[in-house]
Amino acid sequence: MKPRVRFAPSPTGYLHIGGARTALFNWLYARHTGGTFILRIEDTDAARNSQEAVDVILNGLRWLCLDWDEGPIVGQASSLSSERVSASIEVKVPLASPTVTGKMPVLPCKGNFGPYFQSQRSEIYKRRVQELLSRGLAYEHEGAVKFKMQREPVTIHDLVVGDVVRKLTDREELDPDFVILRSDGQPVFHFVNVVDDLEMDITHVIRGEDHLSNTAKHIALFQAFGVKPPHYAHIPLILNPDGSKMSKRDIGASLTSYLDEGFLPEAVVNYLCLLGWSPKDNREKLSRAEVVERFDLPQILRHNARFDYEKLLWLQGEYARELADDRFYELAVHAFAKAGMDTNRFPLTYVKAALDTCKGKFKLFNELPAYAGFYFRDEFEYNADDAKKVFIPENKPRLEKLRDAFAALNAFDAATLETALKETARQLGVKAGALIHPTRLAATGNPHGPSLYHLLEVLGKEKSLARIEKALAAIG
């Protein structure tokens, strides 16, 4: 029987990076085994539910290209533009318009085990509570319904951790029973979670280790219903760099923050794979297909891992460098637009030529406007520290001579510019650097950037000379 695995987030308007990795591991296991990946929305907390909150989850998964076989159908109205989804990865999520009824998310779903929103499954839960009640396995208590928990230790057979014998804590020793139906009539998480897994024929539960202790309750519930519990795999948690628990308000805890910073989803996915899982052959950079092929539960590590932003950034650089041109342009244009720069005002060939000089030289797309903004605006500040160093009186006559040399040029391509600059330096009896640095600052305002000769070629003779002229005036 093919595995049926699920990711069951609750819509809080926020998708934790750890939750994203849980989704990823579930997805990987389903794809590796040829099983079914199910997305179930645990929206029992009506107060927090909204279409937007559900969209955060759906869009987050779509961004990471984690497609699901059963669950809500994603609409085209998604706030995430499709161009941000890797072209190299087939997205199986069918597109359709979502229907929204009131405040509750009622997206059309696919799959034969629906509904996939817990808010629509109350009848099922009611029936299951009655079942336990009538069989004497649960009882009413102060308006709520409590489940008669066994007092003996429960053995959890975990695919990652191994056999765990969960004994009662001293509190549970006093009263091991727990509430399954609140006095307001709402069933609690432990109960709905088990009932849904049971009704949806879930075979593997892959979730964070924070659920390990509570698994005893879940197993007891399955047994009460006379059903064999699914296989459990508890994966280690993601910690802050300082080793503390990564909670909602910590930097980098939200998946959305990586999208906002201009990370590539393939870099995020690759990095997340490496956190708590290893291919064990010293390889780090792995394509999605390679991970799907190698991924399996026994290779999952047992200890928590700290989030290493620098390593993610390294992977980001790796993937950014080898982006296909079309996608690179799209992401770059998007980054400029986000920074308030409309590159559409410039000829497409100019934009592409400008971007070509930047490819592979920056990592995050959010860095791009600062890195290459000089291509798209003539007004910019000179880097103060660098200006102090290179906009000095003795450089003025040198820069004037270079301006004259450039002005005399017929061709204005990188090779010609390089020759002219080096020849000018030779005549001046100075190192090329004495001309390169002030010219770079004049043209871009920054001490760092694309290759000087190539950037001047893209800028063109007129703009290049104008900027040198302007710098000359600034030197005074």
Next chain:
RNA sequence: GACCCUAUGGUCUAGCGGUUAGGACACAUCCCUUUCACGGAUGUAGCCCGGGUUCGAUUCCCGGUAGGGUCGCCA
């Protein structure tokens, strides 16, 4: 407090009853490039502590310590 999980350089990890304990990120130095980035080379740095088993433990067992998790009418 009780119960559970975990422990290899700063970080992510490979590994094994006998290894010069391997790789990656980061860091340092050098080369390339008169920017930055990339690439190349070199280097600093590690088996939590204490017992036990064993001819021999980083590896197996026990204890300690540390970190994390769970004990809700939150999910």
